[in-house]
Amino acid sequence: MAFSAPVTEQAFVLKHIVGIEALSQHDRFADATPDMVQAIVEGIGAFAEGEFAPLNRIGDTVGARLKDGKVVMPEGFVAAYKAYVANGWGSINAPSAFGGQGLPFSMATVALDSLGAANMAFALCPILSVGAIEAINHHGSDRQKQLFLPKLSTGEWSGTMNLTEPQAGSDVGALKSTATPRGDGTYQIKGTKIYISFGDHDMAENIVHLVLARTPDGPAGTKGISLFLVPKYQVAEDGSFTKANDIKVVSIEHKMGINASPTCVLAFGEEGECIGELIGPEFGGMRAMFTMMNNARLNVGLQGVQIAEAATQKAIWFARERVQSAKASGPSRESVAIVEHPDVRRMLLRMKAGTQAIRALLYLASGYVDRATLGEAGAQEMVDLLTPLAKTYGTDMGSEIASLGIQVHGGMGFVEETGAAQFYRDIRIAAIYEGTNGIQAADLVGRKLAMQGGDVIRNHLAAISQDASDQPGLSALSAACAEVTEYMLSASVDDRLAGSYAYTNMMSVVTAGWLMLKQLQAAQTEIDAGDTSPFLKAKIVACRYYLDVMVPEAFAFKGSAMAGADLLYALDAEDLAA
């Protein structure tokens, strides 16, 4: 069965969770009329189904390859990318002053939702470009914006993020790449970067590398880092290419999944001229990096939604087709489709409810990105709070759902031809890149917990608690989260970090549960008004399942969240191996 973009669901979540209609009341987003929203949701869905989905398997089996120092994409990718650019799908929320459509970020989220569900590895390329656009738009000079944003916005040029070095992964401050002034305001960039997604490929005309590096005599650690714009081809003031920078693709990684996404080792300026220019002030690299990464973290969380959607569709289809055994409860001894067996139903409903829950969480966060753009009070704090939750829970749930998808397929799920295994392999990276989920959890119990002395989280939980008064599971979980929050606020750093992952999970589930409750209520209102669509009926059941079965599971993590670090350090590192 071919992938089918979940347009009804997307429109429902945009309406009831994002509040897209309220956003469009503002001049900034006045173009997001209901007609336009519907046209985009349906248009990107059809495009994803028709252009990206058919390439998902060849992307996995053939993959991106390194040939004569250049990355060659699998057959069909270049044409599909050019169609993506021609249709304007890359520029949905790019700044309108620079050729973008200036629509809400939440609309770009919908686009990426469909594109990535059709082909996660392919859709990673635009995610990197978005990061570059954000960094240049927020920290670049007018000249840089004029020169680079229009082409990045359309997708004619793509972007990359160059942070990691062999000794500097989560510890960005350990990076060693250098930027030496050339005397004309530009810098010679030198160093090796690893794990550079789409660090080279043959789909875009130019690649705009954003590179973290150190200028001479700067302070050690993160404070001495600056961000540089280093294009594959140097760009003259009229936008024409002058010459290629010395950027060598040393190798591409052999990975477990997302094989169509070339993960490059790039050597900058090791042998020749490699000219970069500062983005923002010298030593402003970390700040610019966070701008670049923040929405990228949401977009990686969204990859969980993408795979969850694709895996769930495939599993439901398979379970309806595959006939095996009679129902144990009888009375007939005729074999039935496995969807009729209780434990298969359980898996499918869990997949469906989990997918909807993480979609709502990601869309909520993207809606707050738009509200922050509008300057709404408290919106940026909500983005800050929701980002670690959405990234962590989105990707973990994506992996769980992909695993359930394999299980529904039985033996066929382990055979690659089926496609269920690819989902499982592809999504596993999402819990790692753009800040591992452990780093996200540390961010939650560090910077995010501390916002307004804890009041941002307290207020969020109070809002949930109020809405959940007639929902025993959700209100009890909210109370448990509140208790753990107070514990965290007074705990030592080690104790906080020891419980950080469990706390992040609880906070994610309580937030997603709240959103499922809102959706349940919205669906019921529409049903009460006479709408008899199967979608609403299924929505009610999925929300109910999440609230009744999955929300209570999160209590399990309260003990772990408050267990402290003592037991973790009862052994020294050597004895851990004993």
Added chain:
Amino acid sequence: MAFSAPVTEQAFVLKHIVGIEALSQHDRFADATPDMVQAIVEGIGAFAEGEFAPLNRIGDTVGARLKDGKVVMPEGFVAAYKAYVANGWGSINAPSAFGGQGLPFSMATVALDSLGAANMAFALCPILSVGAIEAINHHGSDRQKQLFLPKLSTGEWSGTMNLTEPQAGSDVGALKSTATPRGDGTYQIKGTKIYISFGDHDMAENIVHLVLARTPDGPAGTKGISLFLVPKYQVAEDGSFTKANDIKVVSIEHKMGINASPTCVLAFGEEGECIGELIGPEFGGMRAMFTMMNNARLNVGLQGVQIAEAATQKAIWFARERVQSAKASGPSRESVAIVEHPDVRRMLLRMKAGTQAIRALLYLASGYVDRATLGEAGAQEMVDLLTPLAKTYGTDMGSEIASLGIQVHGGMGFVEETGAAQFYRDIRIAAIYEGTNGIQAADLVGRKLAMQGGDVIRNHLAAISQDASDQPGLSALSAACAEVTEYMLSASVDDRLAGSYAYTNMMSVVTAGWLMLKQLQAAQTEIDAGDTSPFLKAKIVACRYYLDVMVPEAFAFKGSAMAGADLLYALDAEDLAA
């Protein structure tokens, strides 16, 4: 770092969980002296490290290949297998009357634990042989035993299980392969079997296929099925080969993992003579199949232990080597090995505790297999009860631990060269084959729950409850399990099945928790007696972590276990896709 067999841990669990010394008091197992036990544990460990582990990566990258209709194993496998046969590792618990060593099954479990941790795909081959040995030993004629068991016991010949057909997976009764009497007591076998692990290979001299098929005019469904012995090469009464049966390797599957294990599509007798002989009576196929599969289910559960052990070792090693960031809690700003960061510690301790918990569960079950062999009252019931728990929890925990292993490695975990990804891919099949974990859960709430009207489970929980009186988490979980058990005993079939997976999980954790408590007490006793080994210190911490953090998590499943089937069937199959 090279794999290191966990010999201290294995000896500890043999002593305190299996009770190997008590077993050796019986004539039947008198050879299992302490010296012999220690020699086997150490010998197989060294063999696994030296012969099987070095082939794990080539097994994954090159894999088994089909060439000119025959399966060719990767370089090194044939020699390692011959060494395995020569050293007698295959015959540990094979019947002594037929060339085996007649040692306890729990000793064979230890052997497989080390072999599979070194190379899961390779060690699958002996698992299949064990199934064939069990079926022939319990249901075969004297002639069949004489002719086939000695060579199967040494491993000179290997065995396979041929159950699945395209339309008959979990639903064995749907199989269509036929066995037509040839008038001389033998049968012409005809049909296509899929998912036949080691259905062909070049390591053993002969392959003894055990094939489920239908004789003419038998009843439909499972009642008309018989088990046949169909050797690759027909065997004369003097043991020499006469001619090859017509068994064609149609293809081998391209799988997500265990690439060194050839998963064959076999066509029996489609074009020529393919002679099989009955094992046991006509229509006795299902009974013989369960004999064949029962210990195989335990051995598959043990694959979870194997991968958990290997993944944990690799992750601990990596975390001690990889330096990244200073400790957040200070005071030094020097970067430390990531093992020092709280959330990494959490992952490692969870991996270690989970590995020990499932090892204890599997070893306990294998000890009861030995007690059942001795005819001990109630032992077979314990094997029956523990089998679905050990298979399900062993494999699920194996997958979880492999995933944590990737996470500890960060980006390197997603790159294949590291090896962490292979564990994750390899182990995913274990929750599927030899009866999916969903089938195991159905077995628990069906046949196993009903044993002695529920008293087998009640008594098991009462024993746990008694031992856990000073352990709040474990005793509360035990009480919850007892409550769910009573619910299950009175619930409808659909309601039972709807909660079966959650119940299986609770029952597994409470049992594993009990075993961790026993180990904690045993370790404390040894420490109190003056033993200061790091192993015991680490054992205490791992047990404590399991009891304090992981046991309470299983409460989460009580609601799900008792939720009933109504919500699952609130949607018809079509609307599930809406």
